[in-house]
Amino acid sequence: MNIYLPIAEMSVNVFVLFGMGAGVGFLSGMFGVGGGFLMTPLLIFYNIPPAVAVATEANQIVASSFSGALAHYRRATLDIKLGFMLLIGGIAGSALGVAIFSSLREAGQLDLIISILYVVFLGTIGSLMVVESLNAIRKNRGQADAPPPEVPSQQSWIAALPFKMRFHRSQLYLSVIPVLALGMLVGILASIMGVGGGFIMVPAMIYLLRVPTNVVIGTSLFQIMFVTAFTTVAQSAANQTVDIVLALILMVGGVIGAQFGAQAGQKLRGEQLRALLGLIVLAVCIRLGWDLVNTPTELFSIGVGGH
Amino acid sequence: MRYLITLATFFALTFASFAAATDGADVQIGLSSETVEITSNFDGTDIVIFGSIEGGNRELLEAGGYDIVVVLFGPKEEVVVRRKERRLGIWVNGEAMRFSDVPSSYSVATTKALHEIADDDSIGILQLGLDNINVVTEEDGGVGEDLEVFRDSLARLKVRQNLFLERIGGVEFLSPTLFKAKLAVPANVPIGKHTAHAFLFKQGKFLNAKFQEMTVKKIGFEQFTYDLAHKNSLLYGFLAVFVAIATGWLASVVFGKD
Numbered sequence: 001m002n003i004y005l006p007i008a009e010m011s012v013n014v015f016v017l018f019g020m021g022a023g024v025g026f027l028s029g030m031f032g033v034g035g036g037f038l039m040t041p042l043l044i045f046y047n048i049p050p051a052v053a054v055a056t057e058a059n060q061i062v063a064s065s066f067s068g069a070l071a072h073y074r075r076a077t078l079d080i081k082l083g084f085m086l087l088i089g090g091i092a093g094s095a096l097g098v099a100i101f102s103s104l105r106e107a108g109q110l111d112l113i114i115s116i117l118y119v120v121f122l123g124t125i126g127s128l129m130v131v132e133s134l135n136a137i138r139k140n141r142g143q144a145d146a147p148p149p150e151v152p153s154q155q156s157w158i159a160a161l162p163f164k165m166r167f168h169r170s171q172l173y174l175s176v177i178p179v180l181a182l183g184m185l186v187g188i189l190a191s192i193m194g195v196g197g198g199f200i201m202v203p204a205m206i207y208l209l210r211v212p213t214n215v216v217i218g219t220s221l222f223q224i225m226f227v228t229a230f231t232t233v234a235q236s237a238a239n240q241t242v243d244i245v246l247a248l249i250l251m252v253g254g255v256i257g258a259q260f261g262a263q264a265g266q267k268l269r270g271e272q273l274r275a276l277l278g279l280i281v282l283a284v285c286i287r288l289g290w291d292l293v294n295t296p297t298e299l300f301s302i303g304v305g306g307h
Numbered sequence: 308m309r310y311l312i313t314l315a316t317f318f319a320l321t322f323a324s325f326a327a328a329t330d331g332a333d334v335q336i337g338l339s340s341e342t343v344e345i346t347s348n349f350d351g352t353d354i355v356i357f358g359s360i361e362g363g364n365r366e367l368l369e370a371g372g373y374d375i376v377v378v379l380f381g382p383k384e385e386v387v388v389r390r391k392e393r394r395l396g397i398w399v400n401g402e403a404m405r406f407s408d409v410p411s412s413y414s415v416a417t418t419k420a421l422h423e424i425a426d427d428d429s430i431g432i433l434q435l436g437l438d439n440i441n442v443v444t445e446e447d448g449g450v451g452e453d454l455e456v457f458r459d460s461l462a463r464l465k466v467r468q469n470l471f472l473e474r475i476g477g478v479e480f481l482s483p484t485l486f487k488a489k490l491a492v493p494a495n496v497p498i499g500k501h502t503a504h505a506f507l508f509k510q511g512k513f514l515n516a517k518f519q520e521m522t523v524k525k526i527g528f529e530q531f532t533y534d535l536a537h538k539n540s541l542l543y544g545f546l547a548v549f550v551a552i553a554t555g556w557l558a559s560v561v562f563g564k565d
Contacts, residue, residue, distance in 0.1 A: 003348065006528075006532040070559050
């Protein structure tokens with residue numbers, strides 16, 4: 001059954017999109033990741049214009065992060081004050097990102113930059129995941145109870161920064177500079193790549209800011225929800241590229257898929273799961289990278305100029 | 308002097324309807340529908356143009372001496388054509404050329420091949436066929452032969468997007484005087500005013516043309532969404548966020564464990 005997308009101005013198969021939403025939702029439920037970094041490339045492979053794919057995906061992430069953030073709020077596993085500081089950086093980053101997005105689009109280089117960013121990020125993260133999970137699998141075979149990894153104390157250069165602030169929930173006394181900077185980086189990525197940015201924020205919060213692991217996920221979801229909500233509004237206002245019909249199909253597919261994914265994830269071993277996700281991420285990276293270097297069959301492209 | 312002759316030819320062709328009075332042949336057209344409405348399940352459609360040749364020479368009509376070219380023009384737009392080039396091993400958009408007054412869609416149907424209907428000059432002046440669509444470049448001069456390359460690419464890409472279409476023999480005579488042409492309206496048809504033109508030729512000579520407007524518009528939910536997104540984009544953004552939060556909340560109610 002085909003449905004007409006009012007903003008993308010194209011007719012698409014509703015079952016294919018629903019299946020994509022459910023498939024990525026399944027993976028994100030299984031692995032506990034947002035899924036934006038898989039969904040946006042898939043939409044581009046399905047010929048949705050990259051500008052629409054990125055902006056619409058930000059809208060979808062609002063839905064998936066809202067239910068997650070709400071659950072963490074109820075369980076009190078989120079540091080609102082830390083989340084709020086990350087959010088201030090995030091909104092600044094998102095506003096900057098949307099401005100960059102508009103000017104790249106004008107210059108005709110938006111699709112290229114989106115692809116390059118994806119190749120770099122997916123390549124790095126995919127490789128790290130595969131290497132890390134293979135090491136874990138090998139270690140498990142060697143000895144049953146490996147000693148828990150040491151958590152080193154806060155990085156000295158971060159501890160030396162000024163403008164310190166106390167975060168009670170996280171039991172941290174921390175400079176706001178790295179917090180704002182991290183929030184800002186994630187905000188830029190949200191608006192240019194259409195991702196939540198959890199894949200950067202979670203490791204950075206654990207390893208750089210030393211935020212206790214029990215509040216990391218809730219706090220990052222809190223920030224992601226508000227930053228993607230702001231990005232959705234900003235993209236709508238600046239570029240008119242949020243397709244609400246496309247977003248709704250993906251949201252519904254996504255939340256349903258995530259439920260089954262979460263159940264499946266409990267039955268599988270963590271390391272094997274991470275290795276599998278790493279391989280999927282690398283496959284998407286290779287496909288995008290190939291399109292960049294392979295001689296295209298059509299050298300020309302057209303766009304509607306000016307309004 | 309030569310310029311004047313060309314100009315005179317142009318006027319002679321354009322206002323040939325005056326001359327047509329002496330010949331007596333005239334063309335009339337009607338569209339199967341004057342509006343195309345885009346709804347949520349819109350996947351392209353066909354538009355049928357009916358027409359008749361009135362007051363033509365009976366013998367000539369029966370012998371097939373008259374030819375018809377039907378064209379459906381979409382609203383004019385400005386288009387940027389970009390060419391990729393390899394830089395540092397990566398294919399990036401390089402040279403770009405801007406064209407204005409490009410018909411956003413162009414569909415033509417004829418009784419036979421254009422060069423058999425009339426000579427190249429008449430066909431060119433009337434802008435019939437994909438090779439003769441008149442587009443204006445905004446860069447003035449200095450582009451030389453590249454202009455042709457970019458112009459051809461524009462047409463080729465539009466053809467690939469199903470927006471430019473040529474159907475030789477797409478005009479069908481139902482009787483010596485009645486004809487119909489079926490033109491495809493693709494799923495990605497541009498919104499706005501389209502015009503259908505019918506050109507009447509008699510033994511290689513252009514006689515007369517008629518045109519009729521057709522509106523392509525989104526209706527109902529599609530129109531509401533599109534208008535809101537473009538005219539009230541801030542409100543649209545808040546609505547999109549609201550829909551997302553409602554969906555996320557609903558999911559936590561339906562599936563939530565705590």
